Amino acid sequence: MTILIPAWAMEGGTDAFLIRMEDSVLADSILAGIEFNIKYDRGGNDLRRVQFSRVSWDRSLEGKTLYDWAVRDGLEPTPAIGAELVVESVRRGGANGIYHAMDEADVEAIMSHPQTMIGSDGRLVALGHPHPRWYGTFPRVLGVYVRERGVLELEEAVRKMTSMPAGRIGLPKRGQVETGWFADLVVFDSETIIDRATFQDPHQYPVGVEWVLVNGKIAIEDGVYRDIRSGKVLRKETL
Known part of the structure; x- marks a missing residue:
């Protein structure tokens, strides 16, 4: 949730932020900045667009x-109330968030640009209520943006995910x-591959991935997943 807080207010980390919140002048400025971000940035001017993914202090x-x-x-x-709750979430130990503020037309325009690559910052272990990209980034591209919408040709989508x-x-x-x-290969059915993870039910594996x-x-x-764990961390000095 700290992404909604002005960067200057988070300089020095959480402890420094909480100290600033004890100053009434700084606190007013910080709350105004958070409110601005809720209205005009990731918040999309609607508290329904700011979703919790991981909340250790209140799993509900x-x-x-x-x-x-x-x-x-x-x-x-x-x-304004949302801004106060963001601060309260930091006081209680912080929380991870999902922000519903992107426009699909923008996504398609960016994806189709020749210099755009496709990746994800989804993590390996999906705890709490994660963003569905943790399970379905690449199947979604192949199923939705290639097969259903025709934003990309299959070959170009694969190139943007791999060699590029x-x-x-x-x-x-x-x-x-x-x-x-290195034989890092995926065999998939281009006619069926699709993501199943949603914002409401993210813990869903995709379909259409065969091998x-x-x-x-x-x-x-x-x-069927086989627990072989043959991957490794790639470090610059050992590439």
Whole structure:
């Protein structure tokens, strides 16, 4: 949730932020900044657009929104109240959030740009109520933006997911099918592949992924996960 807080207010970390909140002048400025971000930035001017994904101090809020929290506690769900709740969430130990403020037309325009690559900052372990991208980023691109909407050709989508980012980041012998290269391969059905994870029910695996090989070893066989753990952390000095 700290993404909604002005950057200057978070300088020095959480402890420094909480000290600033003890100063009435600074607190008013911080709350005004959070309210601005709720109205005109990630908040989309609606507390329903700010959703909790991980809340260690109140698991019942996971999957709920700032709006839900305000209503539950008998508060008026306004941006000003939302700002106060953001601060309260930091006081209680912080929380991870999902922000529903993107426009699909923008997503498609950015995705189709020739210099755009496709990746995800989803993590390996999906705790709480995560963003559905943790489960379905690449199947969604192939199922929705390629097959259903035709935003990208299949071959171009695959390139944007594989050889293009590998080359840009500098991962040798990865991202293409070549003799002597690392065998990181996905076999999927282009007619059925799709994500199933949603913002309401994110813990859903995609369909249409038949086989996955990681460093030449089978990680998924006929759609069934095999616990082989053949991946490794890629470090610059050992590439």
